[in-house]
Amino acid sequence: MIWSREIMSITVDTTQLSEALSQLEGARAWPAGLIEQLGELIREGTDEAVFQINPVSYATTRGHTPELGIELFLHAARAGLMQIDWSLRCCGCGELVANRGGLAQLDRDFYCDSCARSSAANLDENVEIAFTVVPSIRALRFHAPDSLSHEDYFFRFRFSRDIVIRGLDKTLTSFLREQVLVLTWLEPNSEQVFELDIPEEGWVVGHPRTMITTFGAPTTEVRELTLDYRDRAFEPRPELAPGPVRLTLRNSTQARVRVLKYFTPIVTYFDYLPHLNGRRLLNNPEFRRCLGTEVVRPGTGIPVKDCTLLFTDLRGSTAMYDLIGDNAAFELVTESFESMAQIVTRCGGVVVKTMGDAIMASFNHPADGVRAGLQIILNDHGELQPKVGLHRGSCIVVNQNDMVDYFGQTVNIAARVQNEAAGNELCLTEAIWEDVREDQAVAASLTEFGELHRELRALKGVTEAVPLYRVRVR
Numbered sequence: 001m002i003w004s005r006e007i008m009s010i011t012v013d014t015t016q017l018s019e020a021l022s023q024l025e026g027a028r029a030w031p032a033g034l035i036e037q038l039g040e041l042i043r044e045g046t047d048e049a050v051f052q053i054n055p056v057s058y059a060t061t062r063g064h065t066p067e068l069g070i071e072l073f074l075h076a077a078r079a080g081l082m083q084i085d086w087s088l089r090c091c092g093c094g095e096l097v098a099n100r101g102g103l104a105q106l107d108r109d110f111y112c113d114s115c116a117r118s119s120a121a122n123l124d125e126n127v128e129i130a131f132t133v134v135p136s137i138r139a140l141r142f143h144a145p146d147s148l149s150h151e152d153y154f155f156r157f158r159f160s161r162d163i164v165i166r167g168l169d170k171t172l173t174s175f176l177r178e179q180v181l182v183l184t185w186l187e188p189n190s191e192q193v194f195e196l197d198i199p200e201e202g203w204v205v206g207h208p209r210t211m212i213t214t215f216g217a218p219t220t221e222v223r224e225l226t227l228d229y230r231d232r233a234f235e236p237r238p239e240l241a242p243g244p245v246r247l248t249l250r251n252s253t254q255a256r257v258r259v260l261k262y263f264t265p266i267v268t269y270f271d272y273l274p275h276l277n278g279r280r281l282l283n284n285p286e287f288r289r290c291l292g293t294e295v296v297r298p299g300t301g302i303p304v305k306d307c308t309l310l311f312t313d314l315r316g317s318t319a320m321y322d323l324i325g326d327n328a329a330f331e332l333v334t335e336s337f338e339s340m341a342q343i344v345t346r347c348g349g350v351v352v353k354t355m356g357d358a359i360m361a362s363f364n365h366p367a368d369g370v371r372a373g374l375q376i377i378l379n380d381h382g383e384l385q386p387k388v389g390l391h392r393g394s395c396i397v398v399n400q401n402d403m404v405d406y407f408g409q410t411v412n413i414a415a416r417v418q419n420e421a422a423g424n425e426l427c428l429t430e431a432i433w434e435d436v437r438e439d440q441a442v443a444a445s446l447t448e449f450g451e452l453h454r455e456l457r458a459l460k461g462v463t464e465a466v467p468l469y470r471v472r473v474r
Helices: 014-025 034-044 055-060 066-078 150-158 172-179 278-282 285-291 317-324 326-346 366-378 409-420 430-436 440-447
Strands: 082-089 096-101 109-112 117-120 127-133 163-165 180-186 190-198 202-207 211-214 223-230 233-235 243-251 257-264 270-272 302-315 350-355 358-363 385-400 403-407 425-429 454-457 466-472
Touching: 014 034, 014 066, 034 066, 055 066, 055 127, 066 082, 066 127, 066 285, 096 109, 127 278, 150 172, 150 180, 150 257, 163 172, 172 180, 172 257, 180 190, 180 243, 190 202, 243 257, 278 302, 285 350, 302 326, 302 366, 302 403, 302 409, 317 326, 326 350, 326 358, 326 366, 350 403, 358 366, 358 409, 366 385, 366 425, 366 430, 366 440, 385 409, 385 430, 403 409, 409 425, 409 466, 425 430, 430 440, 430 466
Parallel strands: 223 243, 385 425
Antiparallel strands: 082 096, 082 127, 109 117, 163 270, 180 257, 190 243, 202 211, 202 257, 223 233, 302 358, 302 385, 350 358, 385 403, 425 466, 454 466
């Protein structure tokens, strides 16, 4: 099928656009022409081009680093040029099941209409983050999804554009366009009839949940088949031979239902184009600076499957308070905190919080956390001796005093590992070491201080002994 698309005029509030671009230009030093290119896209690009922009691909296709693209759009959101969209993606079908909202709108669980099942969300695999021009600067048809054509709704709005069908070298949305059988509205308590020809073995699936299995020798006989929509899915789920089918779709509910049916001859497996997920964004220091008010809803925790956590403490700080007094000691501790925070940021992490003389930081990758830990200890802290512990694993992102924080046993273990470290010592769990030992540069930076030995330590609140590796840096 060849789909046509309505050509719409572009209306831009040039005054507001100029003000936002000027604020964005002054946010930091940008590569020459970067802001002008973004402004031109907003003024002249198609609606699709300025809707759900993937900041990673936007940057890399223009010869820039992914990090620059992420920073550009974070500052664009801060300037009022873009809105940030946190979308929940079903990994089973690629549908964006809960989309175009902030972090506070995300729920721990979600329901997928195409799969007719509930799933637990996590920030690593289920969350896509993109950016869309704000409607006050440029109104897009995508800002009003209920009024979209079926083609726009399913192929440009509802399903992820960052998925590639494994083995076919085509995006999910391209695959859907090629394989579509039915696109329609079903009015309440109504039915429609469609003449289909299913050419081979496979499955007819779609939105809402549909499952027709075709197998066996093809037939020329026209079969009559009725599917009834109720309880959020079409039933029954029949099996039949390939060939012609007269399909009746019946809506037995009081709701108007938008329907997509498509044929797939294969079990589809997904690969993902480089994109910005929730974990990666939360560990970006520019996110805290630009959109620090973006937090999960109070009382709601969103899991993250793999986060590297670093804890520090300062040996000798208590004695220093006695020796030089509170004010002078506080100044020295503050200076140490500031230098640690700068190191964490340079190494690609963020400071989650400070606790007395300690800090907690998070990273996307263990190697970044190890680099930060080594640099923190190697930095001159005078009489103070940093103690650093690192662990990685799953945890829950929570709202703590309107700030992003982490909760769970991974957090507890990381804090306990830091307690095991002596002054100027770095302690790693096996989960960290098994990852960074494959990075020759990081492994070499650790072993230059001596060979790492595995030891088992009983940690408070942890049932089994935890394998640790320690490095005396100074």
